[in-house]
Amino acid sequence: MQLYKTSKGNLLSFNGQMYQNNHDWDTLVNQDDLYAHLISLLPVSDRLTDKAFNETIEQHLLPPVGTQELWAAGVTYLRSRDARMEESKQSGGADFYQKVYEAERPELFFKALPHRIVGHGTEVYIRKDSTWNVPEPELTLFINSAGNIQAYTIGNDMSSRSIEGENPLYLPQAKSYEKSAALGPCLYVTKQPISPETSISINISRNNTIMFEGSIQVNRMKRSLPELAGYLYKECDFATGALLMTGTGIVPPDNFTLLVGDSISISIENIGTLTNTVAQKK
Numbered sequence: 673m674q675l676y677k678t679s680k681g682n683l684l685s686f687n688g689q690m691y692q693n694n695h696d697w698d699t700l701v702n703q704d705d706l707y708a709h710l711i712s713l714l715p716v717s718d719r720l721t722d723k724a725f726n727e728t729i730e731q732h733l734l735p736p737v738g739t740q741e742l743w744a745a746g747v748t749y750l751r752s753r754d755a756r757m758e759e760s761k762q763s764g765g766a767d768f769y770q771k772v773y774e775a776e777r778p779e780l781f782f783k784a785l786p787h788r789i790v791g792h793g794t795e796v797y798i799r800k801d802s803t804w805n806v807p808e809p810e811l812t813l814f815i816n817s818a819g820n821i822q823a824y825t826i827g828n829d830m831s832s833r834s835i836e837g838e839n840p841l842y843l844p845q846a847k848s849y850e851k852s853a854a855l856g857p858c859l860y861v862t863k864q865p866i867s868p869e870t871s872i873s874i875n876i877s878r879n880n881t882i883m884f885e886g887s888i889q890v891n892r893m894k895r896s897l898p899e900l901a902g903y904l905y906k907e908c909d910f911a912t913g914a915l916l917m918t919g920t921g922i923v924p925p926d927n928f929t930l931l932v933g934d935s936i937s938i939s940i941e942n943i944g945t946l947t948n949t950v951a952q953k954k
Contacts, residue, residue: 748919
């Protein structure tokens with residue numbers, strides 16, 4: 673099932689039927705068994721027509737986040753390791769990425785507070801002081817306060833590769849800035865864990881021309897999803913849960929950089945498509 677957050681309330685799509693409820697988002701999603709909880713709410717939720725559902729989605733859709741922090745994992749795919757090593761070789765930092773790819777402990781970093789996260793159909797930013805900017809399409813986990821994965825969404829981890837490549841210590845500036853993260857269009861809530869064969873795809877268009885496209889399956893990830901969630905929760909508490917981007921295995925070629933006006937569309941099976949337009953902070 674798909675759970676959408678909108679300015680008009682929460683919308684649920686299940687078995688071809690559309691429902692609305694006005695529960696507090698954080699209370700709604702922070703459950704021990706979110707799938708069963710949502711099923712239990714269907715009889716007391718308002719059923720919507722397809723037209724009403726689609727109109728609300730198009731006009732009032734919000735990113736699927738309440739008060740949760742957004743974190744991210746890095747170098748979880750071989751392609752990401754190779755790209756990071758290439759961008760950092762001039763600074764002497766390439767070996768760090770090889771080591772973290774092979775290490776027991778994953779790379780985890782803080783990405784964004786809720787007010788810096790945008791949703792489907794809105795703008796993401798590239799930094800004006802960066803010369804090499806790329807999107808990173810990532811399966812993103814919703815983890816409840818007990819540390820259990822309850823749902824999934826699409827994440828766009830906007831990255832300034834020129835800044836990160838200059839010095840690995842600049843990672844926070846390369847990753848965390850205004851509108852540097854997009855999530856959506858919904859939370860995908862399942863009874864069983866998401867299939868490892870799930871496909872992630874991206875296309876980037878400029879003036880209606882495809883500039884880059886690629887795809888990968890989740891099973892190409894070196895680390896398991898529970899492993900990443902477990903490391904995040906080792907020494908951190910999250911009262912209303914947390915969101916965790918799980919890394920990217922799709923990286924544009926080194927001669928590509930985003931430009932203002934580009935359109936980024938990321939799709940993950942069963943979740944949908946997250947589309948954003950590239951802009952810069954005024």
